[in-house]
Amino acid sequence: MLRVVLVEPEGEYNVGFVARLCKNFEVDELFIVRPKCDINSAIKFSAKGESILRNAKIVDNYDDALKDVEIKIATSSIANNKGDILRKAVFPWELPSIMKSEKIALIFGRESVGLTREEISKADFLLFIPANPNYPTLNLSHAVGIALYEIWKAKHEIKPKITK
Amino acid sequence: MLRVVLVEPEGEYNVGFVARLCKNFEVDELFIVRPKCDINSAIKFSAKGESILRNAKIVDNYDDALKDVEIKIATSSIANNKGDILRKAVFPWELPSIMKSEKIALIFGRESVGLTREEISKADFLLFIPANPNYPTLNLSHAVGIALYEIWKAKHEIKPKITK
Ligand SMILES: Nc1ncnc2c1ncn2[C@@H]1O[C@H](CSCC[C@H](N)C(=O)O)[C@@H](O)[C@H]1O
Numbered sequence: 001m002l003r004v005v006l007v008e009p010e011g012e013y014n015v016g017f018v019a020r021l022c023k024n025f026e027v028d029e030l031f032i033v034r035p036k037c038d039i040n041s042a043i044k045f046s047a048k049g050e051s052i053l054r055n056a057k058i059v060d061n062y063d064d065a066l067k068d069v070e071i072k073i074a075t076s077s078i079a080n081n082k083g084d085i086l087r088k089a090v091f092p093w094e095l096p097s098i099m100k101s102e103k104i105a106l107i108f109g110r111e112s113v114g115l116t117r118e119e120i121s122k123a124d125f126l127l128f129i130p131a132n133p134n135y136p137t138l139n140l141s142h143a144v145g146i147a148l149y150e151i152w153k154a155k156h157e158i159k160p161k162i163t164k
Numbered sequence: 165m166l167r168v169v170l171v172e173p174e175g176e177y178n179v180g181f182v183a184r185l186c187k188n189f190e191v192d193e194l195f196i197v198r199p200k201c202d203i204n205s206a207i208k209f210s211a212k213g214e215s216i217l218r219n220a221k222i223v224d225n226y227d228d229a230l231k232d233v234e235i236k237i238a239t240s241s242i243a244n245n246k247g248d249i250l251r252k253a254v255f256p257w258e259l260p261s262i263m264k265s266e267k268i269a270l271i272f273g274r275e276s277v278g279l280t281r282e283e284i285s286k287a288d289f290l291l292f293i294p295a296n297p298n299y300p301t302l303n304l305s306h307a308v309g310i311a312l313y314e315i316w317k318a319k320h321e322i323k324p325k326i327t328k
Pocket residue numbers: 075076077078107108109110111112113114115127128129130131136137138139140141143144
């Protein structure tokens with residue numbers, strides 16, 4: 001069971017796109033903690049993910065979004081910086097090796113300020129998608145897409161074929 | 165030199181997000197063929213990719229967007245279907261092996277109808293990002309993000325580290 005958790009998302013396009021990505025990459029559950037945008041306006045961006053969005057669980061508490069989950073993976077665009085860090089980050093391609101359990105939540109933060117330290121501290125891992133060191137901050141739904149794509153690949157054990 | 169080419173993009177959010185992704189993943193050039201949306205409205209989605217968007221080359225002809233390029237990679241969400249296909253598709257992780265040249269264009273199609281057969285026929289390769297067989301059609305900018313992420317990883321020869 002793979003659950004995507006969005007914490008206080010602010011952009012309706014992001015919420016809609018995430019629902020679409022959940023359909024593209026066969027995610028089981030979408031939880032949204034205190035959405036800061038209109039979920040109905042998000043529908044027009046969800047395409048065939050519309051039913052996932054309509055069935056999304058809207059919750060008031062972060063902890064409620066993590067119920068019944070065994071492995072909690074938070075995400076951040078500022079991982080492994082010098083200075084104080086909460087934990088060393090894992091890379092997307094390392095996800096398969098830590099996703100041994102059946103019940104996993106992938107947690108994404110606010111467009112404006114990401115996840116709080118407290119929210120990150122409740123997770124088991126911190127995922128960082130490597131990118132331009134001068135600007136590794138992806139837009140929310142694009143971070144979701146890359147993480148889900150790597151997990152989908154691993155789940156389907158896609159073996160590169162020689163095509164040329 | 166890596167160039168991203170958008171053909172007749174319709175959504176300003178997609179154009180803005182693509183500019184941001186070009187900054188995130190250190191793309192050199194952005195070309196837009198006959199945009200069907202307002203480029204100025206796209207700016208608000210481009211974040212620190214704004215200068216890439218302002219410097220994007222807007223061209224009238226598809227062929228102009230492919231000038232000075234040695235390897236042309238078109239993309240499609242309907243690759244390797246039964247029926248007539250233009251060419252066998254490559255997967256994102258196979259890109260490094262075909263990207264030996266210095267001058268590469270990655271070409272993305274319209275949100276509504278993708279690339280035409282004629283446009284695809286002018287490319288050297290067709291890239292397919294694997295996803296839910298029942299719904300592999302990603303939103304335009306999310307397809308761009310995943311493709312650029314795989315290329316960035318390959319370019320930086322990131323070696324997974326044991327972090328746990
Ligand atoms: N490179 C990256 N790796 C992992 N997650 C990322 C990411 N870039 C963006 N995200 C995800 O997208 C969300 C919104 S981006 C948040 C940016 C904010 N300025 C901050 O200071 O954190 C993040 O909370 C994270 O969930």
